[in-house]
Amino acid sequence: MAKKKTAKKETPVMADEMPVEEYDATRYTPWVPDNMPVGGKSNSTEQLNDHPTEHNHSAEAISDIVDRFADLRLWVPAANSCGVDGDLRVDGKVRAAYGTEGSPTFSFASDPDTGMYRVGANSLGFTTGGKRRAYVNSQGLYLSVPVLTQDGTRTAPAYSFASDTNTGFHRPAANVLEFVANGKRVMQLGIDAGDVETGAWMPTINTRTATSPANVYLSPSASDEGALFRSTASRAFMQEIEAVNLDATNSVYDLAPIWFRSKCDGDNLEHSHYGLAAEDCAAVDPRLAIMATDENGVETADNVNTNAVIALLVAAVQEQKATISDLTARVEALENA
Numbered sequence: 001m002a003k004k005k006t007a008k009k010e011t012p013v014m015a016d017e018m019p020v021e022e023y024d025a026t027r028y029t030p031w032v033p034d035n036m037p038v039g040g041k042s043n044s045t046e047q048l049n050d051h052p053t054e055h056n057h058s059a060e061a062i063s064d065i066v067d068r069f070a071d072l073r074l075w076v077p078a079a080n081s082c083g084v085d086g087d088l089r090v091d092g093k094v095r096a097a098y099g100t101e102g103s104p105t106f107s108f109a110s111d112p113d114t115g116m117y118r119v120g121a122n123s124l125g126f127t128t129g130g131k132r133r134a135y136v137n138s139q140g141l142y143l144s145v146p147v148l149t150q151d152g153t154r155t156a157p158a159y160s161f162a163s164d165t166n167t168g169f170h171r172p173a174a175n176v177l178e179f180v181a182n183g184k185r186v187m188q189l190g191i192d193a194g195d196v197e198t199g200a201w202m203p204t205i206n207t208r209t210a211t212s213p214a215n216v217y218l219s220p221s222a223s224d225e226g227a228l229f230r231s232t233a234s235r236a237f238m239q240e241i242e243a244v245n246l247d248a249t250n251s252v253y254d255l256a257p258i259w260f261r262s263k264c265d266g267d268n269l270e271h272s273h274y275g276l277a278a279e280d281c282a283a284v285d286p287r288l289a290i291m292a293t294d295e296n297g298v299e300t301a302d303n304v305n306t307n308a309v310i311a312l313l314v315a316a317v318q319e320q321k322a323t324i325s326d327l328t329a330r331v332e333a334l335e336n337a
Helices: 043-049 059-071 203-207 246-254 278-284 306-336
Strands: 106-108 111-120 123-128 131-137 140-143 159-161 164-170 176-181 184-191 197-201 216-218 228-231 258-261 272-275 289-293 299-304
Touching: 111 131, 246 306, 278 289, 278 299
Parallel strands: none
Antiparallel strands: 106 111, 111 123, 123 131, 131 140, 159 164, 164 176, 176 184, 184 197, 216 228, 258 272, 289 299
């Protein structure tokens, strides 16, 4: 009796053993049904789902699946992967693994350690070469690398504001940083060409003037927002000029010179000083003190107006000189009588 021949069992080809092919548009002609709704499901997808299971391993079925992948503009670049020829539209959410600094969730085929991933709750990280360079969270943007930009100009500073593009700061020259407002320089920091430190240059010091006891002083008034002023004693900035009267001159005699030690951190607390107290000067004459105004408009004595004190002292000396000269003349007249 003849034995029944058993068909030779073919070993199926595993997915990771399949040859990798690039998508060939000439071989697989893309096709999308005319009646395919936007964001909907194509007829090809339905046919793939309804394909008879018993033929899944047949050559015809595999060929048909490949053709239908081409219809959907899908292709298999490698095992466990899927390629899309053209734009990918997703109606809904795309969820992915968190990823890591060395293997970001969203990266590039030729650069897999460059991209972005989830650092933590509400935090997104960006990496290049497997190292995190920046991340964004609810508090703001954090960078671990220098931020480089163009030098900018005075009217278009490198760092400015969306609603005020000519206000900010830029680099006008090597080792120089310039701050501008409304396209005009308001401050400059840096060193000169001779590598000599020049510190800060502020044109407001040279243009804003005030009759103050110091050459340059910081206004103590809240309304001036700590502005720097250049002091002047030029008649060009004065009006209604007249000589000091006798009553004002006599007020200098009411001033109380004092000896004291400082409580300021910037002073040597062991040293002692001679001087005048601003409050004492203001009590004699408010014009002998520099007044500071707080946010509520309340004035307090902040410093001694040394220019005013010196002016009254000079007037007092002149008055004393005139008195001495008059008395001397009378004594001489009496002696000659």
